[in-house]
Amino acid sequence: MHHGTQPVPGRPSPAAGAAGASLGGPPAYRVFPRAEWAELRANTPLSLSDEDIAGLRGLTEQLSLKEVADVFLPLSRLLNLQVAAARGLGVVQDTFLGRPVVPPPYIIGIAGSVAVGKSTFARVLQAILARWPDHPKVELITTDGFLYPTAVLEERGLMGRKGFPESYDLRRMIAFLSAVKAGAPEVAAPVYSHLTYDIIPGKQQMVRRPDILIFEGLNVLQPSAGAPLLASDFFDFSVYVDAEERHIAEWYIQRFLLLQRTAFQKPTSYFHRYKDLPEQEAIAVAQNIWRQINLVNLHENIQPTRERARLVLHKSANHSVDEIWLRRM
């Protein structure tokens, strides 16, 4: 894989490996160059029709068919096997307790920087996992719903700290996960709007005993100060989406420019005041938000959680995954 000239914090330096060769990873992981990982889709009894793939591409128009086949199909095969094994363990416990067998939802956490592509990845994974006949009901929840509302953040002086641990209602987030894992028939999650940049008052997303819950957000692998439980205590599997900082910064800026042309044009947008900024100035605004908030958060709170994930997906400049780390167990 190619790291360019910038050393990446926490990763072995490029000098450690021959050009194009894998640089290895922490000893807890097996490292797969993309081509080796792609071979692990072998025997996946899931064949996607052209129509299925067209449906998936609707989620993110740039997603190539090759990306689905090489990266997502092996991962969906691995997860299908993992879900079956977790259910087997559930049967053991229910049999031991003499209770009727009811498998709890299988929960997958997805972590990574702002703008690394977590929500895009999570949506595609949701669609692919839902195609397996033995776990058709796959729900997706994003942790931005657990941010405190703007009124609370303003009162606490935290508007410049969105995404940092103190900006989330962690108690509520843990209570949500705990209820889902306990098999509660219906659990409500609050909903955040990127348009108003605030929690939507009264709006809820209901989760009703899914087979699989995908729980996505930059903070899902973080410790919660002082609280007895962590979000990851409820995870059966976890993924960290990784990339070089200069690429993530570029994706953040490009997304900001796209939003300027679309969402910011609406009067209800929190960033409506930026709707007519000339491109160079809009780029400067995006760069400032990136450097002052999201990059600091990446360094202080997100990147340090990477090696808690079961799987690390490393993306290259064009968003394609070039290396996969799978924890040995």
Ligand SMILES: Nc1ncnc2c1ncn2[C@@H]1O[C@H](COP(=O)(O)OP(=O)(O)O)[C@@H](O)[C@H]1O
């Ligand atoms: N696989 C991909 N192919 C092409 N573009 C992508 C891909 N994943 C993410 N993007 C783009 O990168 C930007 C950040 O992705 P997003 O999923 O919104 O990130 P996050 O949820 O981590 O903040 C978006 O503009 C998105 O369209």
Ligand SMILES: CC(C)(COP(=O)(O)O)[C@@H](O)C(=O)NCCC(=O)O
């Ligand atoms: C809402 C976010 C904190 C991400 O939340 P997540 O769903 O990962 O919990 C982030 O997208 C954000 O708005 N950061 C604040 C700075 C900015 O406007 O980019």
